[in-house]
Amino acid sequence: MKILHTSDWHLGQSFFTKSRKDEHQAFITWLLELVSTEQIDAIIIAGDVFDTGSPPSYARELYNQFVVDLQKLNCFLVVLGGNHDSVSTLNESRQILACLNTVVVASTGIDSDKQIFSLPNQNGDIGAILCAVPFIRPRDVLQSQAGETGLQKRQALGEAIACHYQQLFYLAKIRKKELGIDVPIIATGHLTALGVSQSDSVRDIYIGTLDGFAADGFPPADYIALGHIHKPQIVAKSEHIRYSGSPIPLSFDELGTQKQVILVQFEGAQLESLIPIAIPNFQPxxxxxxxxxxxxxxxxxxxxxxxxxxxxxxxxxxxxxxxxxxxxxxxxxxxxxxxxxxxxxxxxxxxxxxxxxxxxxxxxxxxxxxxxxxxxxxxxFVTEDDRERRKRICGSFQQILSEVKHLGADE
CATH class of the missing domain: 3.30.160.720 (Double Stranded RNA Binding Domain)
Structure with missing residues (x-):
């Protein structure tokens, strides 16, 4: 079973007013050639397919055309929602894409058994069991309690996320036992694991709630494909827990890191190899x-x-x-x-x-x-957008200053 792990495409990103359309198209073309050459069985996109909840039309076209072209190569696709993705945007085409060998899991706000999937290989046989975990929104796994301190809320959220992983892993083991086959169990995630190195383009996703998820909260899956961090890296010195990183530099401070996808190869249930494959640079x-x-x-x-x-x-x-x-x-x-x-x-x-x-x-x-x-x-404030932002900042400050002076005069 050959699986490609990628994440954080951010289709539709505007980079200092510059479109990334050509770069993303070049990456997708390169990826499709790789799938064909390596005879890849499945691709996992671990969140942030789009850069915003309302991506431009060309970004949706790139996404849809990629699914169509990938289906021609007999490769299964798993698309997971990230913190940048709109649940409704991903879900609007979910049922149609299901007819094209594609599974879309936009949020955890669905039944747990609907987050467990069998990944087929190119022969149509089951090659792996997947615990498909997208970006976890606190409201989907946790009910806040009145009177909780900030620390208690962070602890409760971390425990709820760990519990969600353990529940899915338990269901995956049951599915594997029922099928009676020797295949790996793979988990995914879109979050910040503790101890990882971030870049300027990564926006915190649990601001004021959870700074990072402890790696010991992950289940003992055979491979854990993570997204959200744009620099590829290994988590907690565990070779099988990885961030693939984004396929193109999303900020200038990412230029020192080689962009990559990860080829994960299993022989039966055994992890045979983890091979980072370097992505060409499409924009100097x-x-x-x-x-x-x-x-x-x-x-x-x-x-x-x-x-x-x-x-x-x-x-x-x-x-x-x-x-x-x-x-x-x-x-x-x-x-x-x-x-x-x-x-x-x-x-x-x-x-x-x-x-x-x-x-x-x-x-x-x-x-x-x-x-x-x-x-x-x-x-x-260099660009036109910067100068517009400066005007907004100055306007907001003057308004606040005027309001404060008015309040002082009333007193």
Whole structure:
């Protein structure tokens, strides 16, 4: 039995106003070729198929066409809901996709026995039993109790998630015994396991409720396919508990990590091999760091290079002075070079320096407006979206300040 584990496609993502459509299409084409070459029996997408609950039409088209093309290769597909996915969006095509060798489990708010599936191999025989666990919303597994402290709520949620896993694993063992076959039991998940390394593009999913799920809460499944963390990694030094990571870089800080899918191969019920397969880079991207002279020097490596694709850049400038025209200076350095600066920021050391320079100032010496403006100076608003966000922030601040002054006058 050959299974490909992938996750966090985030179809429809807008990356600093840039569409990822071409990258996702290239990845899907590559994936289909891999399925054909390796004769893959099943694919598991462990959550976050889409980037938002209301994905653009082209993202839905990519998803639907992938299912159709995969069905032609006699490969079974399992799609699990993530925290970015809308339950209703995934469910709207669930019954149709069931006719195309595809199982969709959008949430845990269904009967437990409907989260246990038999995965067929290409011969049509049962090759594995799957405990299909998508992103777990607290309301689906837990009833809050009045008077609970924050710690008690976190503990209760962690215990409820562990209980859900154990219940499904118990049902999977019963199913395996009834079938009388020697096949592996596979579990999935879309959550943050304790001790993993996150990236800028990962948004916390249990904010204020559960920081991370302890690995000892997972059942003793033969393989556990996880999603939500975009950097591929092994959990709790357990080779069989893994994050596959996202197929394309979803933030600039993911560039240092090789993107991959994981080929999981079983011989009977025994895990025979776990092979990470590197995904090609479909869009040139880079991060440049240093002072303006270093940035200018680094930009020269892209001058004169004939490439159909423009290189997307994050430029992090280290400068001792606050430069109000930093954006214009950097753009001038990049003129005539096939690059596009999507993100421009000052180094964090510079931000700390700005804070240290202001340590002599106390709040009593500054007006609320001055405090706000000093904090605003520490941010970089480069793109049009950034500038619109700045306007919204300023507008909200002025409204709050006006309301506070009005309340003070009434008192």
């Amino acid at each position: 991207m880079a991060v440049l760091k240093g002072d303006l002279a270093k940035i200018e020097q680094d930009l020269e490596q892209y001058r004169g290079i004939e490439n159909d694709k423009t290189v997307w850049l994050c430029v992090e400038v280290d400068t001792q002075d606050y430069l109000s025209d930093l954006q214009q200076r950097v753009q001038t350095l990049a003129e005539g070079i096939n690059v596009e600066i999507l993100q421009l920021r000052r180094t964090r050391n510079q931000r700390r320096q700005l804070l240290s320079q202001q340590q002599a100032e106390t709040l009593s010496e500054l007006s609320p407006q001055e405090v706000f403006e000093k904090r605003l100076e520490m941010e970089d």
